[in-house]
Amino acid sequence: QVQLVESGGGLVQAGGSLRLSCAASGRTSSLYAMGWFRQAPGKEREFVGAISWSADRTYYADSVKGRFTVSRDNAKQTTHLQMNNLKPEDTAVYYCAAGAGISWTDEYEYDFWGQGTQVTVSS
Numbered sequence: 001q002v003q004l005v006e007s008g009g010g011l012v013q014a015g016g017s018l019r020l021s022c023a024a025s026g027r028t029s030s031l032y033a034m035g036w037f038r039q040a041p042g043k044e045r046e047f048v049g050a051i052s053w054s055a056d057r058t059y060y061a062d063s064v065k066g067r068f069t070v071s072r073d074n075a076k077q078t079t080h081l082q083m084n085n086l087k088p089e090d091t092a093v094y095y096c097a098a099g100a101g102i103s104w105t106d107e108y109e110y111d112f113w114g115q116g117t118q119v120t121v122s123s
Contacts, residue, residue: 002026002098002112009094009117012086016121020081022096022114032111034072034079035104038092038119048094049081050104059104064090086121093118 008020022034035050049060049070058070069082079096093116101109 002032004096004098004112004114006094006096006114006117009119011120011122014086014088014121014123016086017082017084018086018119020083020094020096020117020119022079022081024077024079024098032098032100033104034070035097035099035107035110036068036070036079036081037095037097037107038090039095039116040089040092043092045095045107047105047107051079061105083119086119088121088123091119091121 003025005023006020012018031053033050033052036048037045038048039045047061048064049068051058051070051072055072067085072079095116096114097110098112099110103109
């Protein structure tokens with residue numbers, strides 16, 4: 001089992017930045033790819049970005065590419081989502097997830113999920 005806890009959410013003005021963290025615990029958590037997803041009110045959960053277990057590959061949704069960066073520190077079992085130039089449409093609950101699947105954009109490829117952290121961007 002892998003337990004995930006997100007932190008770092010909050011209220012920020014458009015154009016601002018936030019850094020989300022995801023602390024993992026449990027055996028072999030460093031062997032999983034880590035993904036970030038978000039869900040806005042009334043919308044389906046969507047893929048944001050992901051990073052391989054070795055941190056040598058990342059992938060992002062087009063909507064956040066160039067603004068968001070996923071990183072990880074396996075020694076600390078922590079994954080981060082750096083969000084810059086935030087827009088009101090980035091408002092959502094953000095979730096981190098751990099998975100051993102191949103398709104990083106597919107939420108069903110992830111086995112473990114955090115409880116989520118709210119990000120609100122005001123205009």
